[in-house]
Amino acid sequence: MDFSVLVGARVVDLSVTLSESLPGSWPGHAPFSHHNWNWFAEVDGPTGRTRSAAPYQTNAITIDEHCGTHFDAPTHFIPPPGSGLPHAGALGEESGEKVPLDDLMGSAVVVDVSFLSEGGEPGVSPFIEPEHIKDFERENGELRAGEVVLLRTGWDRHYVEGEAGLRYMHRSLVTGTFQGWPAPSPELAVYLDEKGVKTLGIDAPSIGSAHDGVPVHQEGLGRGMRYIELLTNLDRLPVRGAFFVFLPIKVAGSSGGPGRAVAFVPGA
Template sequence: MSRTPGGRVVDLSLTLAPELPASWPGALPFRHFVEHWFEEVADDAGIRLCGNNAPYRSHGLILDEHTGTHFDAPAHFLAHEDSGLPMAHPLGAITGDRVDPAQFIGPAAVIDITGLVGTAAPGRSPLITASVVRSWEDEHGEIAPGEIVLFRSGWDAHYVVGDRGAEYIRRPLERADTDAWPAPDVSAMEHLGARGVRCVGTDGASMGPAHDGAPTHVAGLSRGMVFVECLAGLDQLPTRGAQFIFLPVKVAHSAGGPGRAVAILP
């Protein structure tokens, strides 16, 4: 945690590394490699890896848009309205580069849903329903338009190197033999949309449930929301009072993209 004139800065982003479970199963695996180095480098077999005796270092990145802490634009699940596809929607034209960055900045309303973890069958996500959100509002006050709702489950504790890291995404999704992250259902998205929420974040691996992610995505994105997924460290934030900021990479025609998420605590 660092400090600025406006308050303390809390990093809410996952670290990307090939040995961490940063990539969605079936997507392009994350790669990070040296392109230039201060001197020529060879491996143990004497094969030249990089060099050019450059006076600097730089690395190459290969990654899927939805790797690590990232956002979903409406175009992620909505096709262009002229496409003729079943998922066609007017907001399908809103690609990542067309999302107003102001939509990623606002006061945070942190909803603790840690009690839901492990309450569903293996491979299925416990559902965050509208009634769960309303119960939170009964205690903490109604969610206001422009607030950024962050669902805190503590799921980022699974984001580790080794066998346990498979519990972050791969085992719940592919083998369905471990718990899956809690996720909002359609009713929750409808409720948040009615409240005027434009951005929703989660420390889960996806905003959608592991067993059926599309309906939740469509329900929120079709209401003009954006999602910030794979957050970390939400337990450092108060229920209210923090300012949330997410700044993604701006890529033309994208369906989303990685970025850095932080909160400012006054």
């Protein structure tokens, strides 16, 4: 790609904000926490007197690898060779820090499947199928090898504080009282891989469905695909023309990790 086209481009932040009051933590996993460790001066707060060793501020965070906007490395679902487990293979040794950054960026194609986000069955995700992508291709041209496909479900509208934010994950996964987010079927992962698409992103809690999230992870990650989840603001991107970048934190032996996702929109 000619990176000169990015000069003067509009930068669109595609990352959700992390907060203890926002639904970015997967239910049942370690919840995100963010607490002050040192402040400029000692003051009384709701949990006692704030420590102050010197006049600066720093905070401590606890975060699951799959909290907030993050990516899945193959080791998230693919066991290592020699483990004797189903789906084990060489990709089970490709932890997060070993995934090439080139795989996490590229020309973006935004596929609008937001029509699937209404009227679904409680606790069940409607699948995004190959036929949905083929419909898109008939109108917008075929997907090309190396493009980053971003599935715009509109589910990020539920990423809010308070009671309404329980719709984002909790009521689909825990109580089963709200419809699941649209999610790609395993067949879609196969279709995209055969088209040469290596990286797939979504503005929903997971590439996996609310009711059966394992198969599409095993299918795609087992083929060396890269999944990026909990994106937002995909409605601010053109169907084609933006350049997508995701930069994860670099942790040895990780199964993926959180990071910052952005898109550059030339000529904006």
